Amino acid sequence: MSKPVSRREFLNLIGASGGSAAVLTATSALGLLPTTAAAASPDLLNPGSSKRQVAILGAGISGLTAAYELTKAGYDCVVLEASHRAGGRIFTVRSGDLIDEIGNRQYCEFDDEPHMYFNAGAARIPSTHRNLLHYTKELGVELEIFINECKNAYVQDDNMLGGKPIRNIEYTTHARGFMADIMAKSLSGIELDEPFTEQESETLLGMIRSFGDLNEDNLYTGSLRAGYASGGFLHHGVQKDMIAFRDLLKTDLGRLLLNANEGDTGPVLLQPKGGMDMTIQAFVANLGDRVKFRSAVTAVQVKEQGVDVVYEQEGVRHKIEADYCFNCIPTHLMAGIEHNFPAEYVSAMKYVRRGEAFKAAFQAKTRFWEDEDIYGGGSWLNSPIQEIWYPPHGIHKAKGVILGAYDYGGRAGLMNLSQEERIELCLAEGEKVHPDYRSLVEKPITIAWHRMNHMLGCSARWSRNRGQGWTHEEETMYHTLQKPVNGRHYFIGDQISMHSAWQESAIMSAHWALADMDKQARATA
Amino acid sequence: MSVNRIVVFAISLLFSAAILSAEEIAREPYNDRYCMTCHGVDGRGNEGVQAPRLAGMPAWYLQRQLKNFRAGIRGTHPQDIEGLAMQPMAAKLSDESIADIVAWVGSWETIAAERTIEGDAARGRNFYSACALCHGDNAEGNEAMGAPALAGQNDWYLLTQLKNFMAGYRGSHAEDIYGAQMRSMVNTLRNEAGIINVVAYINTLPR
Numbered sequence: 001m002s003k004p005v006s007r008r009e010f011l012n013l014i015g016a017s018g019g020s021a022a023v024l025t026a027t028s029a030l031g032l033l034p035t036t037a038a039a040a041s042p043d044l045l046n047p048g049s050s051k052r053q054v055a056i057l058g059a060g061i062s063g064l065t066a067a068y069e070l071t072k073a074g075y076d077c078v079v080l081e082a083s084h085r086a087g088g089r090i091f092t093v094r095s096g097d098l099i100d101e102i103g104n105r106q107y108c109e110f111d112d113e114p115h116m117y118f119n120a121g122a123a124r125i126p127s128t129h130r131n132l133l134h135y136t137k138e139l140g141v142e143l144e145i146f147i148n149e150c151k152n153a154y155v156q157d158d159n160m161l162g163g164k165p166i167r168n169i170e171y172t173t174h175a176r177g178f179m180a181d182i183m184a185k186s187l188s189g190i191e192l193d194e195p196f197t198e199q200e201s202e203t204l205l206g207m208i209r210s211f212g213d214l215n216e217d218n219l220y221t222g223s224l225r226a227g228y229a230s231g232g233f234l235h236h237g238v239q240k241d242m243i244a245f246r247d248l249l250k251t252d253l254g255r256l257l258l259n260a261n262e263g264d265t266g267p268v269l270l271q272p273k274g275g276m277d278m279t280i281q282a283f284v285a286n287l288g289d290r291v292k293f294r295s296a297v298t299a300v301q302v303k304e305q306g307v308d309v310v311y312e313q314e315g316v317r318h319k320i321e322a323d324y325c326f327n328c329i330p331t332h333l334m335a336g337i338e339h340n341f342p343a344e345y346v347s348a349m350k351y352v353r354r355g356e357a358f359k360a361a362f363q364a365k366t367r368f369w370e371d372e373d374i375y376g377g378g379s380w381l382n383s384p385i386q387e388i389w390y391p392p393h394g395i396h397k398a399k400g401v402i403l404g405a406y407d408y409g410g411r412a413g414l415m416n417l418s419q420e421e422r423i424e425l426c427l428a429e430g431e432k433v434h435p436d437y438r439s440l441v442e443k444p445i446t447i448a449w450h451r452m453n454h455m456l457g458c459s460a461r462w463s464r465n466r467g468q469g470w471t472h473e474e475e476t477m478y479h480t481l482q483k484p485v486n487g488r489h490y491f492i493g494d495q496i497s498m499h500s501a502w503q504e505s506a507i508m509s510a511h512w513a514l515a516d517m518d519k520q521a522r523a524t525a
Numbered sequence: 526m527s528v529n530r531i532v533v534f535a536i537s538l539l540f541s542a543a544i545l546s547a548e549e550i551a552r553e554p555y556n557d558r559y560c561m562t563c564h565g566v567d568g569r570g571n572e573g574v575q576a577p578r579l580a581g582m583p584a585w586y587l588q589r590q591l592k593n594f595r596a597g598i599r600g601t602h603p604q605d606i607e608g609l610a611m612q613p614m615a616a617k618l619s620d621e622s623i624a625d626i627v628a629w630v631g632s633w634e635t636i637a638a639e640r641t642i643e644g645d646a647a648r649g650r651n652f653y654s655a656c657a658l659c660h661g662d663n664a665e666g667n668e669a670m671g672a673p674a675l676a677g678q679n680d681w682y683l684l685t686q687l688k689n690f691m692a693g694y695r696g697s698h699a700e701d702i703y704g705a706q707m708r709s710m711v712n713t714l715r716n717e718a719g720i721i722n723v724v725a726y727i728n729t730l731p732r
């Protein structure tokens with residue numbers, strides 16, 4: 001047990017010093033609260049007849065954003081993309097698609113139906129990601145709600161209750177009940193010291209009671225919130241048996257369950273109808289043949305007055321002489337491409353680590369989860385597969401595509417296995433939650449992002465001391481890489497943001513670079 | 526961008542893939558020539574992925590390594606982080622694919638790697654006399670001894686390999702005959718400082 005909180009600390013905590021006004025200013029400085037109305041599109045000057053050729057390297061969402069805005073402003077753009085598809089880490093897998101994981105290529109064999117797709121990379125759009133939402137609106141991409149949590153989905157840990165899965169709602173109801181019980185008890189201890197007025201402590205106690213569904217003696221004795229053992233509609237609902245808190249503490253999953261719907265992934269989340277790449281498809285349709293596929297960049301030379309780019313298409317190398325270059329090729333891949341970047345730029349490029357992430361998916365022969373009161377959301381497992389997601393779209397149709405594993409690093413259990421071993425592990429773990437899983441799912445696909453061709457990572461990792469924030473050196477390197485070379489070459493992508501692994505960050509990095517270029521263009525116009 | 530600004534300046538007939546429009550290809554085809562994503566353009570080596578230079582590597586050595594990776598003789602030790610990244614890349618290669626890749630890599634121009642490591646080359650030179658027996662006076666490699674060229678290879682890669690040999694992460698598999706020969710020599714370097722110095726010396730050799 002840690003030492004008791006001092007009266008002074010308590011006073012700070014409840015806002016006697018510091019105060020809510022200070023907090024408010026701090027959050028609006030971080031851009032969490034709107035200070036002005038959203039103005040998403042950069043306002044770029046038309047370049048006129050000179051300095052208008054732009055080469056964009058990589059058809060990631062940041063590259064496409066740059067190409068789209070520059071084309072609108074009157075620049076001549078070409079987007080060079082090494083892969084056969086655009087979107088990079090925005091990858092919706094459908095019937096017949098190639099999953100270009102190096103050493104483990106696969107074709108997707110799902111039924112060819114609009115709702116039978118899998119978002120193998122980005123899958124969720126927070127409602128606060130207004131620049132991304134702006135483009136979906138402008139490009140006419142239809143959105144629907146993404147259901148991140150279904151309280152009837154399961155929690156399973158071999159160490160808890162003999163491995164028997166329980167419903168998320170049971171776990172969280174009991175966990176909150178026990179935590180509230182403890183909070184209520186410690187509040188009565190604090191009262192003696194009178195940091196709260198009587199009114200305040202009454203309000204607080206009311207909140208605690210409601211948080212945990214405590215009885216009138218402020219004790220937790222179970223709750224109907226965990227679901228009925230029987231009845232509930234035509235008969236009185238019968239409360240389920242309580243699960244001992246000690247049993248719930250046998251798993252660490254509580255930590256994930258209690259913050260899965262906070263912060264970035266807090267409600268409400270959205271998704272494009274028909275797949276995350278609908279935004280990409282719309283950008284590409286808008287740009288037409290400016291986007292060149294199967295065109296891998298092989299050299300980038302920054303010159304006094306522009307940037308020369310060489311790319312290889314069908315075995316033939318071509319050279320482009322551009323005035324400006326926007327580059328979203330992952331820095332760890334750019335390091336293997338011929339370039340003449342300055343030394344400090346190169347050391348920053350080499351510093352950034354690439355993250356690992358793994359997803360697997362199955363076609364489900366029936367929507368068996370709906371028979372178990374599950375619609376969207378996901379089950380949590382303390383295992384290498386970590387999560388099973390139930391599709392929030394295609395409700396009540398015959399089949400669906402479920403996510404069979406989602407590991408975003410740290411576990412590494414699945415990534416280094418062969419395809420057969422990965423699938424077997426997903427099935428064996430899935431069976432712990434849905435006993436007939438093995439016979440209910442088919443046509444697996446797996447994606448290890450750190451092995452995907454032209455990507456080799458899930459997102460840039462700038463900070464090496466996890467959880468302790470960025471060092472001064474890391475911030476300096478970041479700003480080095482964000483700055484243009486000669487005012488001509490810009491790195492973009494979520495790798496040039498302090499919040500990688502979000503489409504919004506990739507778009508905002510492109511906006512930053514465009515604004516910087518535009519400032520120069522205006523100065524010399 | 527107007528087409529006439531795009532200058533074709535080199536035609537390399539590396540790929541024989543037929544040129545088909547997207548509509549004609551029902552499924553995106555693929556081949557096993559995916560090495561450059563990691564090993565860099567024309568196999569120049571990529572420190573960002575810790576994948577070494579392949580350009581200029583002789584066929585006999587390249588083929589042996591690919592087969593060793595495929596068989597799990599190299600790249601399966603749990604501490605061999607970089608080897609573990611390469612091993613699955615070879616796991617599914619057929620004999621034909623290996624032959625095709627070896628010929629393909631053979632067509633790349635040797636590009637000597639940039640020097641990134643500094644050490645006491647004079648001390649390294651003393652150590653190197655033991656290495657020269659197998660790797661050659663100028664670290665140019667010696668097929669008869671099964672020892673590859675070291676000169677011109679990425680120095681950061683030589684460093685990982687020597688550390689891995691020393692720790693037994695490479696060369697301790699029962700069937701790794703050539704790796705074992707190398708492993709038995711590595712302790713003459715004594716410690717990490719010795720490793721750095723010998724690499725610094727190799728950096729001074731003609732390439």
Ligand SMILES: Cc1cc2nc3c(=O)[nH]c(=O)nc-3n(C[C@H](O)[C@H](O)[C@H](O)COP(=O)(O)OP(=O)(O)OC[C@H]3O[C@@H](n4cnc5c(N)ncnc54)[C@H](O)[C@@H]3O)c2cc1C
Nearest residue numbers: 058060061062082088089122123124297493494501502503
């Ligand atoms: C598993 C996973 C889950 C995610 N979940 C979410 C989510 O829920 N919500 C969200 O908003 N974001 C999510 N993200 C993050 C989001 O996908 C990325 O932040 C965003 O897509 C990055 O875009 P980018 O512009 O940086 O480019 P990237 O997508 O990194 O694109 C880079 C492009 O460069 C190309 N390229 C590489 N080499 C060359 C070359 N030599 N020549 C030419 N082109 C080349 C690549 O093929 C690729 O198309 C997730 C990512 C992953 C991997």
